[in-house]
Amino acid sequence: MPAKGLQNIVVGETRHSLVEGEKGQLVFQGYEIQDLAQHAAFEEVAYLLWYGQKPSAEQGHALRAEMAQHRSLPSGVINVLRALPEFTEPMDALRTGVSALGAVNPGTNIDLAHAVSLTAQVASLIAVFHRLRHGLEIIPPREDLDHGSNYLYMITGSEPTAAQRAMMNVYLVLLADHGMNASTFTARVIASTGSDLYSAVTGAIGALKGPLHGGAPRKVLDMLDAIGTAENAETWIRDALARKERLMGFGHRVYKTTDPRAEILRETARTYSEPAFFRLAQTVEERALEILHEKKPDQRLYTNVEFFSAAVMHAVGLPRDLFTATFAASRTAGWTAHILEQAADNRLIRPDVDYVGPTGLKWNAA
Numbered sequence: 001m002p003a004k005g006l007q008n009i010v011v012g013e014t015r016h017s018l019v020e021g022e023k024g025q026l027v028f029q030g031y032e033i034q035d036l037a038q039h040a041a042f043e044e045v046a047y048l049l050w051y052g053q054k055p056s057a058e059q060g061h062a063l064r065a066e067m068a069q070h071r072s073l074p075s076g077v078i079n080v081l082r083a084l085p086e087f088t089e090p091m092d093a094l095r096t097g098v099s100a101l102g103a104v105n106p107g108t109n110i111d112l113a114h115a116v117s118l119t120a121q122v123a124s125l126i127a128v129f130h131r132l133r134h135g136l137e138i139i140p141p142r143e144d145l146d147h148g149s150n151y152l153y154m155i156t157g158s159e160p161t162a163a164q165r166a167m168m169n170v171y172l173v174l175l176a177d178h179g180m181n182a183s184t185f186t187a188r189v190i191a192s193t194g195s196d197l198y199s200a201v202t203g204a205i206g207a208l209k210g211p212l213h214g215g216a217p218r219k220v221l222d223m224l225d226a227i228g229t230a231e232n233a234e235t236w237i238r239d240a241l242a243r244k245e246r247l248m249g250f251g252h253r254v255y256k257t258t259d260p261r262a263e264i265l266r267e268t269a270r271t272y273s274e275p276a277f278f279r280l281a282q283t284v285e286e287r288a289l290e291i292l293h294e295k296k297p298d299q300r301l302y303t304n305v306e307f308f309s310a311a312v313m314h315a316v317g318l319p320r321d322l323f324t325a326t327f328a329a330s331r332t333a334g335w336t337a338h339i340l341e342q343a344a345d346n347r348l349i350r351p352d353v354d355y356v357g358p359t360g361l362k363w364n365a366a
């Protein structure tokens, strides 16, 4: 029997992240995610993934400066974004923007320098597109701000508050890598053909966009809006499940307990969200878990990272249609680390498939 969806199939080795689905544990290069969320800056986590070790203070500053220097976008790429119609979704614009960056950076580019510059530029692509689609002036990047703060600054034109900076950093740290998820696998498959970094990340963005992967958090906020009040939660959830809909922000291919990132983001949302909004989110989570466990007792469905990601990005003040693109702004660090790891010890990824179609047909049969 083929493993539908490649569930539990080990396709390689990685040093970047360990996902322990039964224990609800996530580790980057040996460090527990709780430790990193509390103590590390996003740029330090990117360093950890790219270099395989914790940076010294000097190395951390140097990487932060290097990323800051690469935030500007080539004018040709800005023109590509400018040419997109205003109904273009941010993830489609980001995919196009990364592809355009590849077109102006042709050749062999699977190396650390391009991983750093692309990670810096992904945030700029999102912010620049956001400004353009609203007919606003593009805000030039600031080299004195960290990655997350500069991202928010380029979107809004204002320096983020301490609370926004803290939320953004925790979010970016938590989402930077996650084992052999669908978008990372996509990136590694593309890299394994000998293709380039920009093509691999363009493909990864396409994979991340789907609601079964990174496209869920906007839908979580839509769900919370539709539910409206804590009292409506149970009826709304039961009706949605009766219609065979999936509850966004619940269930995971690997975690068979609560996603550890969800635990951290729940506490972040508890600290920073408006109390009434947090109470609604928490009640919806509680009712959803009760009802999912009642209706699908064998499935072990728990809260995944996207449920409280939505709450935290909402508290930051990001528009909901930027949520998935913001996920990409973090995950580009992990994607590029995996692309480098693939290229360093490459073999073409080319699985097999069972043929179940007809045989022996004749094109010119009477």
Ligand code: ACO
Binding pocket: 005, 211, 212, 213, 214, 216, 245, 246, 247, 248, 249, 250, 251, 252, 253, 254, 296, 299, 301, 304, 305, 306
């Ligand atoms: N709501 C309702 N039922 C669910 C949910 C959910 N959120 N998740 C899984 N199920 C049910 C399915 O209906 C199915 O039930 P059935 O066997 O009675 O038909 C069973 O659980 C197994 O579902 P699969 O799709 O086989 O599980 P898989 O491991 O492939 O799915 C996934 C994981 C895609 C994340 C799924 O849980 C889901 O669709 N969740 C909602 C979307 C979401 O939150 N996406 C973000 C994921 S986190 C991330 O990628 C960063």
